Amino acid sequence: MASVHDSLEWHTPPAARPVVETRPPAEVALHHAGFCHDPDAAVAGLHPAPGSRILVVDAYGGADTALALLTTAPSAVRVAALVDQPGVEALLALKSAAVACLDRLDALRLLGLLRASRTERIEAYLAVREALTLPVRSFWDARRSCVAGGLYSTSAEAEMGRLLRNLLWNNLPNDAYRAILYGSRDDRLAIFDERIAGSAFWRSALRLCAVRGSVARPGDRAVDAFTADDPVAALRRMVDVGLWANPLWARAFCNDVGVLATLPAYLRPEGYAAVQRHLDRLWPEVDGIEDALDAQPEAQYDKVDLGNLPDHLDAPELVRLLHRVGDRVCVGGAVAFTSFRSVALAMPAPRGFEYDLEREGCCAALDRAPVRGRRRVLRRV
Numbered sequence: 470m471a472s473v474h475d476s477l478e479w480h481t482p483p484a485a486r487p488v489v490e491t492r493p494p495a496e497v498a499l500h501h502a503g504f505c506h507d508p509d510a511a512v513a514g515l516h517p518a519p520g521s522r523i524l525v526v527d528a529y530g531g532a533d534t535a536l537a538l539l540t541t542a543p544s545a546v547r548v549a550a551l552v553d554q555p556g557v558e559a560l561l562a563l564k565s566a567a568v569a570c571l572d573r574l575d576a577l578r579l580l581g582l583l584r585a586s587r588t589e590r591i592e593a594y595l596a597v598r599e600a601l602t603l604p605v606r607s608f609w610d611a612r613r614s615c616v617a618g619g620l621y622s623t624s625a626e627a628e629m630g631r632l633l634r635n636l637l638w639n640n641l642p643n644d645a646y647r648a649i650l651y652g653s654r655d656d657r658l659a660i661f662d663e664r665i666a667g668s669a670f671w672r673s674a675l676r677l678c679a680v681r682g683s684v685a686r687p688g689d690r691a692v693d694a695f696t697a698d699d700p701v702a703a704l705r706r707m708v709d710v711g712l713w714a715n716p717l718w719a720r721a722f723c724n725d726v727g728v729l730a731t732l733p734a735y736l737r738p739e740g741y742a743a744v745q746r747h748l749d750r751l752w753p754e755v756d757g758i759e760d761a762l763d764a765q766p767e768a769q770y771d772k773v774d775l776g777n778l779p780d781h782l783d784a785p786e787l788v789r790l791l792h793r794v795g796d797r798v799c800v801g802g803a804v805a806f807t808s809f810r811s812v813a814l815a816m817p818a819p820r821g822f823e824y825d826l827e828r829e830g831c832c833a834a835l836d837r838a839p840v841r842g843r844r845r846v847l848r849r850v
Contacts, residue, residue, distance in 0.1 A: 531560040540740040559608040566597040581619025675700035
């Protein structure tokens with residue numbers, strides 16, 4: 470299926486387009502990393518120097534970028550993965566134990582990134598169980614069914630998710646699409662009832678995205694996936710919970726909401742071996758983000774990567790956080806260069822987007838942000 474960007478064209482006359490200055494290669498790499506959620510590209514863009522210390526703030530994803538950093542100049546880098554929820558701490562611990570105790574293919578099977586039977590996954594979990602701390606072991610012991618089913622979606626399910634994303638993107642107005650993803654529960658359901666419920670088109674189109682079974686984010690109650698019997702009702706349940714809160718669709722919407730919770734499945738054997746050798750250079754800090762930054766000044770870290778921010782941060786809190794964490798921050802689909810006097814935001818520019826130097830519009834959390842200084846923001850047209 471062709472990318473949705475392939476079907477979009479520029480709507481701004483050439484003369485009206487502002488001139489965009491040439492960006493350094495590292496900045497371009499970070500733009501790509503933010504848009505595609507590519508941990509390898511994020512590492513290249515962060516360009517760790519010898520002896521550098523890098524903080525990866527990760528509220529949902531289990532520190533993919535932190536793990537990827539261990540494959541590049543690991544002897545020169547110390548990485549702190551600052552997670553914000555007990556389930557994410559347990560997820561990072563399980564990933565680390567799987568890497569340390571299992572070969573690459575077995576680890577990917579345990580995490581649900583390769584096909585395996587429930588028995589095979591439980592056997593793999595039992596092989597790493599003793600390497601987990603008591604709290605983490607108790608967490609996963611209480612969720613063995615989640616482990617047995619595979620924590621993350623298969624490639625076939627991810628493809629179904631991409632179909633859903635393209636369907637919503639192409640057939641909803643931009644404000645409605647953003648509301649479905651970023652809005653409050655009431656706003657999301659209002660858009661659904663107005664635009665989708667009762668529509669024969671949507672009932673027919675959603676059958677193309679049918680996936681049987683159920684999925685759950687670690688620690689959360691199960692969320693029904695789409696069924697061929699009533700796809701519209703299934704989508705309404707997903708909108709009620711929040712489309713980004715379910716790893717079945719996380720890959721499909723990661724460009725829009727910055728959530729992708731998988732150890733990179735494409736990691737080459739030599740890269741996997743590097744992570745195994747240098748796991749001692751990765752250490753989690755599980756305090757709240759604000760408390761951790763208070764306790765450890767941002768000057769301690771040469772680079773800070775905000776790959777997945779907690780959704781409880783409102784716009785002023787996010788701006789304060791960006792001001793505090795240092796010189797370069799990767800925020801989901803955006804790259805933020807921050808100082809104590811201004812915040813400049815940039816996003817990658819696929820076809821169908823244009824630069825807008827005046828209007829705020831990067832994402833919902835930043836739309837109302839009281840930021841001074843020049844902003845470089847992309848908006849969909």
